[in-house]
Amino acid sequence: MGTGFSFFSRDIPSSSPPIKPGLGDLPESCVSSILMSLDPLEICKSAQINKAFRAASLADFVWESKLPSNYKFLVDKVLDLESLPKKELYAKLCQPNRFDGGTKEAWLDKSCGQVFLAISSKALRITGIDDRRYWSHISTEESRFHTVAYLKKFWWVEALGELEFEFPPGSYNLYFRLQLGKTCTKRFGRRVCTVDQVHGWHIKPVRFQLSTSEGQHAVSECYLHEVGSWVHYHVGDFVVNKPNMPIKINFSMVQIDCTHTKGGLCLDSVLITPSKFREKLIKCT
Template sequence: MPFASPSNIHIEHHHCLSSPPNLFIQLLCSCLKHFEFRVRRKLLHTTKDYNFQYDSRISLKPTCYFIESRVRQGRVFAPGALMGASHSGLHKDLSSSSSSFCLGDLPEDCVALIVENLDPVEICRLSKLNRAFRGASWADFVWESKLPPNYEAFLERILGGGFPENLQKRDLYACLCRVNSFDHGTKKVWIDKRSGGVCLSISAKGLSITGIDDRRYWSHIPTDESRFASVAYLQQTWWFEVDGEIDFPFPVGTYSIFFRLQLGQSGKWFGRRVCNTEQVHGWDIKPVRFQLWTEDGQYSSSQCMLTERGRWNHYHGGDFVVRESRSSSTKIKFSMTQIDCTHTKGGLSLDSVIVYPSSCKDRF
């Protein structure tokens, strides 16, 4: 639905609103009257992101309710509870019957409470609006809510504690959103920018593959189609078995495991991608079995036929739930097998195993 162009926002002074919290609510709700339109219009002008105008997450009513509840709890006016900006702007002389305000008149701490409800990508976009939004986008409490609850154990696992302790929370978040390698480069982990969930990938070299050292069956092929720069390629085998294990401090939540596979061997021909599927055989006779175990007794098993050739696919290997516990790390074992020795199978490329929050598995 199109938005009407807003005029100046007027705030009338009422004697019943003389206390700071009530005055703050009045000021905020009035300034947010056209908040959705102003933000979207500014973003369209500064970022040219035309899909952003249909994003329902920037909503007036939930934001007002949230800020009002914070004010009622005394969090907005508690000393040191928020960042930098003074509340003097809330005590302007309202002796006249009306005053005009615009989005840029909002104090930084007020803006910080607004952007705290948005996802990190939108926070960075809003920082382009004006100085108040830019300053609010650096507030530690805004970014601490986006970090995993156990981010310190997370950092210790991937960086070994070799990170400065005086980093701001936004810098920490940016560091964790980058793909970080550990365990000799066989594993990579990062935070999904949209959902804030932890994602982990294990290369073929980090898995236990039966017969991987015998060049008659398996070989490692360099490729730019993998984040690990190489994949394991199966020429032919009777006994197909791939096992793996994860020991990582996942935050509480539900996660899904995927095997990234391709029937065929991809390569380049005069600069164009080609996929050789001549050696693909045996996968349409019996299904592949996926299994998953956790240290707290969870178990998952499923079967799937591998039929699609020439492109990478993510095959669901199972789900697991990380609950609150005394253990700082979660141990998981998983496998992919096809051990029917009545026929051979081959022509399979194995890239990696990926762990994603279950809320994001529809991307695959």
């Protein structure tokens, strides 16, 4: 009897097999280091893996590594708030943030944290803008600023702008967002654009220019010919080399050939984007 019992007892494992370590066993500091190598959207997705990843995804040093080098300037310039956790700060900076009396707007691209900037037509010095015989301001949902400058008819077309801003080091493009035709409210759910006042743009090209306080210059010319849709006209590029240093930019669009009038033009805004987004912007135009 005792012999039989000892025989069967040898087939019973003395202890259960060792449990293999999983992702949940990684130290939070280790997980945080892993998350620093991911982009912001991947970090948010990783937070759903387990508690360790969720806790690590909230670490300030993780999100500070995703913020642009000029984020303190952006906080002072466009945000009016107390100190926030870096993840919340990143989220707020990814939203469109107005400054300079609501005539300018800055935001970060959610996927990479690079800086974008838009300047309303109301922030530009436009020749004749106060004379309603030639220019008017039109309300429209097609502008991020909800208003555009509309040229009815004039000989001298000149829009000048300037900006002093701190950009992270990198290469940037500057565009004028224009449309030939007057945008109207939607009718029966369809977009309506009247083009009866469009004239004069095929005779001579529009001249675009930019210059910076660091001695960079760019000039481009083109005819405005695409009627009824918004187009981003590329003015030129500039490069920022010095971190945490404001740069001054002057830019303009001019068509001052007084042998003929021009009209039917909507001037929405000026857009500054990182150069890597140029192809994407052209496709969306």
